[in-house]
Amino acid sequence: MSAQMMPHSDGRRSRMVRIVAGMVGLVVGLKSTLRAMFEPKVTVSYPLQKLNVSPRWHGLLALPIDPETDNDKCIICFQCERVCPDRCIHIEATGKAKDRLLTRFDIEMDKCCYCGLCVEVCPTEAIVFVPHYEASTYNRANLLYDLDDLHRAAPKEPIATGVVKVRQ
Amino acid sequence: MALRTEELMLNMGPQHPSTHGVLRMVVTLDGENVVDVQPDIGYLHSSVEKMMENRTYLQNIALVDRGMDYLSAMANEEVWVLACERLGKIEVPERARYIRTIMLELQRISSHLIWLGTFGIDLGAFTAFLWAMRERERIMDLFESATGGRLHHVYFRIGGVFEDLPEGWTDRCEEFCDYFLDRLPEYDELLTGNPIFLARTQGVGVLPLDTAIAMGASGPVARASGLAYDVRKAHPYEVYERVEFDIPVRSEGDCYARYLVRLEEMRQSVRIIRQCLERLPAGEIRSKVAVTLRLPKGEVYARTESPRGDLGIYLVSDGADRPYRVKIRAPAFSNLYALTEMMRGWKVADVIAILGSIDIVLSDVDR
Amino acid sequence: MSWALAEKLKAAFPDVELFPRAGTEPAGTRDQGPGTGSGEQVTAAPESTPAAPRRPAHEVPPQYLTPGVYVPREKLLPVCTTLAGDPEFGLTYLSFVSAVDWPDRNELEVLYHLYSHQTRQELALKVRIPRDDAHIPSVSGVWDGANWHEREAYDLLGITFDGHPNLRRIMMTDDWVGHPLRKDYVYQDPPWLVEVAKERQKDAEGLGLGERV
Numbered sequence: 001m002s003a004q005m006m007p008h009s010d011g012r013r014s015r016m017v018r019i020v021a022g023m024v025g026l027v028v029g030l031k032s033t034l035r036a037m038f039e040p041k042v043t044v045s046y047p048l049q050k051l052n053v054s055p056r057w058h059g060l061l062a063l064p065i066d067p068e069t070d071n072d073k074c075i076i077c078f079q080c081e082r083v084c085p086d087r088c089i090h091i092e093a094t095g096k097a098k099d100r101l102l103t104r105f106d107i108e109m110d111k112c113c114y115c116g117l118c119v120e121v122c123p124t125e126a127i128v129f130v131p132h133y134e135a136s137t138y139n140r141a142n143l144l145y146d147l148d149d150l151h152r153a154a155p156k157e158p159i160a161t162g163v164v165k166v167r168q
Numbered sequence: 169m170a171l172r173t174e175e176l177m178l179n180m181g182p183q184h185p186s187t188h189g190v191l192r193m194v195v196t197l198d199g200e201n202v203v204d205v206q207p208d209i210g211y212l213h214s215s216v217e218k219m220m221e222n223r224t225y226l227q228n229i230a231l232v233d234r235g236m237d238y239l240s241a242m243a244n245e246e247v248w249v250l251a252c253e254r255l256g257k258i259e260v261p262e263r264a265r266y267i268r269t270i271m272l273e274l275q276r277i278s279s280h281l282i283w284l285g286t287f288g289i290d291l292g293a294f295t296a297f298l299w300a301m302r303e304r305e306r307i308m309d310l311f312e313s314a315t316g317g318r319l320h321h322v323y324f325r326i327g328g329v330f331e332d333l334p335e336g337w338t339d340r341c342e343e344f345c346d347y348f349l350d351r352l353p354e355y356d357e358l359l360t361g362n363p364i365f366l367a368r369t370q371g372v373g374v375l376p377l378d379t380a381i382a383m384g385a386s387g388p389v390a391r392a393s394g395l396a397y398d399v400r401k402a403h404p405y406e407v408y409e410r411v412e413f414d415i416p417v418r419s420e421g422d423c424y425a426r427y428l429v430r431l432e433e434m435r436q437s438v439r440i441i442r443q444c445l446e447r448l449p450a451g452e453i454r455s456k457v458a459v460t461l462r463l464p465k466g467e468v469y470a471r472t473e474s475p476r477g478d479l480g481i482y483l484v485s486d487g488a489d490r491p492y493r494v495k496i497r498a499p500a501f502s503n504l505y506a507l508t509e510m511m512r513g514w515k516v517a518d519v520i521a522i523l524g525s526i527d528i529v530l531s532d533v534d535r
Numbered sequence: 536m537s538w539a540l541a542e543k544l545k546a547a548f549p550d551v552e553l554f555p556r557a558g559t560e561p562a563g564t565r566d567q568g569p570g571t572g573s574g575e576q577v578t579a580a581p582e583s584t585p586a587a588p589r590r591p592a593h594e595v596p597p598q599y600l601t602p603g604v605y606v607p608r609e610k611l612l613p614v615c616t617t618l619a620g621d622p623e624f625g626l627t628y629l630s631f632v633s634a635v636d637w638p639d640r641n642e643l644e645v646l647y648h649l650y651s652h653q654t655r656q657e658l659a660l661k662v663r664i665p666r667d668d669a670h671i672p673s674v675s676g677v678w679d680g681a682n683w684h685e686r687e688a689y690d691l692l693g694i695t696f697d698g699h700p701n702l703r704r705i706m707m708t709d710d711w712v713g714h715p716l717r718k719d720y721v722y723q724d725p726p727w728l729v730e731v732a733k734e735r736q737k738d739a740e741g742l743g744l745g746e747r748v
Contacts, residue, residue: 209705210707384630467601469659478630505683
């Protein structure tokens with residue numbers, strides 16, 4: 001079948017009618033566009049103005065410091081390491097049972113897919129999301145967050161993000 | 169004296185602004201007329217099916233978000249958790265089912281908006297794109313406040329949803345519904361009645377009904393050809409059997425019909441969302457499911473209506489904590505195959521319009 | 536989901552074998568024919584016997600929640616032609632073609648999923664073929680839509696579809712070695728990629744790209 005055999009719907013109409021219809025369509029379209037000019041702006045000029053993210057925002061990960069113990073709440077159960085789909089959390093610890101000491105808690109943020117499963121399974125809310133979204137660097141190696149970085153990334157006041165955790 | 173002519177092979181893509189991703193089309197042209205189109209796919213192939221075999225059922229929720237159709241992550245999560253729940257006979261609390269339906273329909277609107285915008289760009293109407301993005305941004309905000317993610321939510325869980333809706337979310341969702349219905353007529357002004365838009369879409373890229381079925385087309389593409397089939401009606405999941413909505417069907421099978429079907433689908437989605445919000449029950453949002461879930465041995469095929477069509481997962485479990493084999497039936501894959509039939513005989517300028525009208529997402533095609 | 540279609544097919548083609556039904560007795564009694572009812576209560580059956588002793592996982596028979604049949608390889612084309620052409624079945628829509636690899640049984644199960652828009656019935660077909668002789672007739676003449684699905688199955692699982700009009704790789708590059716979805720597939724960097732990676736490594740040396748700042 002060739003294209004010539006399939007006429008456009010307005011093929012029968014005269015050229016003049018089509019021109020007029022086209023003009024009318026343009027005017028109607030432009031009217032809507034013009035109306036939008038007088039509506040409130042919906043964009044923000046990003047680096048100058050910043051958007052507020054929701055409390056549940058899947059931003060960077062952090063290990064907030066618990067003011068009572070002056071340490072993070074990690075109990076070294078390795079659940080987050082195990083559940084991570086990208087295997088980007090690396091935990092090492094020394095000692096046994098109650099005396100375990102966290103020696104390494106690395107998150108490769110370049111691999112992280114921000115799925116939040118680690119936050120979900122953590123039994124003590126030791127690992128949390130922080131509402132922060134500017135994580136780009138010039139160097140990939142900077143995206144390896146170690147224990148210090150994760151402590152530092154946490155906000156000073158205790159996390160009260162409104163995230164309702166679901167317990168199993 | 170007859171001029172000597174020959175057919176011309178034209179490569180569109182893989183880097184081409186109108187191919188909506190990394191799609192290469194080998195177009196054979198006779199003058200300006202398309203003789204044959206061979207889509208060349210696979211540039212975005214990530215073998216999701218293989219990756220899923222190496223992840224637990226829970227981890228796979230995060231994977232299907234990204235690995236499949238990235239514009240409708242909720243729909244991907246839905247089909248995955250649905251397959252797991254059917255095989256494991258896991259109950260989902262009422263409230264979670266309503267929440268899921270709301271999310272799925274919001275996702276459908278957002279996906280159709282992206283399509284509407286890019287289709288507008290393809291045909292030279294840039295304003296439609298900006299406006300569609302503006303509307304979509306509101307949905308993204310709704311998603312963000314409920315799930316924490318804008319594109320990739322990881323919100324559905326096997327046996328429910330992750331978290332309950334935050335306070336005031338339903339009001340904001342209601343607000344969005346009103347806002348969106350107010351905005352939709354603007355698109356009518358901009359596109360539906362626009363003679364240039366009509367001339368470029370009406371009667372273009374006709375896909376007859378029998379061809380559509382034989383080639384496996386589904387979703388809005390098939391419905392625009394007259395196939396009155398929607399998984400939400402034919403095999404209801406979640407709460408679709410309890411809400412009232414219509415399935416828009418057109419018989420023309422051209423680009424314009426596909427456009428009208430999607431536009432009407434957005435209206436119907438708003439209708440579904442409103443009914444769900446009205447009836448949203450209180451209660452549990454998640455039943456108890458172990459983190460390392462082991463599904464019983466067996467096989468199941470779950471299918472849902474994603475924004476692009478008939479999205480299914482055939483899940484084979486051997487009783488381990490991760491699936492033995494997952495086959496993803498991607499709607500865009502079959503719809504793209506039907507493209508070869510739609511394009512034959514049209515002008516090279518129509519190629520863009522026809523490709524734009526079938527709404528492909530290359531990560532869904534290639535998986 | 537109703538097993539009626541599967542039973543009807545069994546009546547027309549005695550060679551086909553129904554998937555083992557969930558909740559029914561193991562082999563022997565399950566193929567007693569269509570007299571056992573519509574099969575609508577398939578999923579409800581296990582709940583009716585909650586007191587049954589828990590058996591170890593490897594003894595629990597697999598449950599097939601999607602109605603389907605095993606078809607011998609030789610019978611595939613006649614069966615498919617009947618299913619698509621006979622209005623009694625009317626399965627005019629092919630959802631997908633794929634396969635499941637079972638290396639321990641040296642078997643590939645080629646999987647077809649069919650659907651009828653008129654009767655809203657679905658049916659899965661499975662064809663067992665040996666892994667080392669993975670040939671099967673193409674059904675792209677029956678359902679046009681099988682074309683790409685078969686190419687995908689050829690590409691990812693290494694099944695040759697005899698009579699396919701254009702059996703080339705579709706996802707992977709044409710020079711790819713191996714079939715990724717087979718269970719024994721081991722990924723190896725293609726030689727050109729190794730070369731490129733070496734070049735990149737050389738270029739990056741001395742730039743400090745691997746160090747934290």
